[in-house]
Amino acid sequence: MSTKKRTTAFGIDIGGSGIKGAPVDLKKGELVADRLRIPTPQPSTPDAVADTVAELIASFDLEADMPIGVTFPAVIQHGVAKTAANVDDAWIGTDADSLFTKRTGHDVFVVNDADAAGIAEVDFGAGKKRDGVVLVTTLGTGVGSALFVDGRLVPNTELGHVFLDSAEAREYADAEKYMAESAREREDLDWETWAARLQEYYSHIEFLFSPDLIIVGGGVSKKHKKYLPLLDLRTEIVAAELRNEAGIIGAASLARRAEKAAAKAAKKHKD
DSSP states (O other): OOOSOOOEEEEEEEOSSEEEEEEEETTTTEESSOOEEEEOOSSOOHHHHHHHHHHHHHTSOOOTTOOEEEEESSOEETTEEOOOSSSOGGGTTOBHHHHHHHHHSSOEEEEEHHHHHHHHHHHHSTTTTOOSEEEEEEESSSEEEEEEETTEEETTOOGGGOOOOSTTGGGSSSHHHHHSHHHHHHTTOOHHHHHHHHHHHHHHHHHHHOOSEEEEESGGGGGGGGTGGGOOOSSEEEEOSSGGGHHHHHHHHHHHHHHHHHHHHHHHHHO
8 A cells, every 4th residue: 555645536426326536636625637427327236336436437547556535325334335325225235445446456445425525525625624523414305414523524424314303393204304405495495494494403413512613515505695694503604615526525535544544554563
C-alpha cells in the first residue's frame, strides 16, 4: 500500500439508477475531470454492479495504486453490506470492499451513501474546521444522516427512521415519510407547512443529540432560503455546499482516509 503524500483519489457514487465516478482533488474537494455516469445494471446484483464499477474505472487513466472510495445505499459495517436500498437484495451480507477490490485491482473502500455526503461536507463544505457534534442530513426520497464528533464519523446512523410524537406525525410509518422532500412533493405542501414538519423533526433531533451544527443537504437544499429561515432552533442550521458532487467527493476523501489508516496500522504492526 502506498504511503506517499497523495493529492488525488477516485470517488464512485452508486445509486439505484446510475453509477457515477470521477477523480477528486483532495486539497480543494473538487472533481478534476468530468464525471462519468453509467446506468445501474438491472437486476443490480453484486456481480453486475462490480462489472459496471470496473468498466467505469477503466474509462479513466488511473495510477495502479490509486485508492477508490465507493458510496453504497446500504448500512455498511467493516465493508459488508447489511441492508440494500434500491439495489438487489443479494447485496445483503456481501463483502463489498473485497468484491470491488478483487474486480478492479485497486484498494476499494465502501461507505454508506449518506455518510459519504457527510464526509464531503465536513472535509470541504459547510462543516469544514467545525469541532463538536455536526449532523449532516439529506432530504430527498428519504432522509439520510451522517453524524460527526470532532470530525470523526459515527457510521450508519439512520435518523430518518426516528418516530415523532405529534398526532399528525404518528399517522406515518416514521419521520422521513412525514417530512422528507418526497412528502412535500407528494402532498403538495407549501413551504410554510413543510417547514413546520421540519421544525418538529429537527427539534426532536436537537433534543436527542445537542449538535453544534446541522447541515441540510439533498437537492432541495438549493431552495434553502424558502424554508431554513422559518425554523427556530437553538442549533445553527445551514445548507450543504457540495450538493450533487458530495457523494463522489466524500467517497474519494474516505478512500484517502482509509489508505492512511491502513498504512499507519501496517507500520505499527511492522514495528
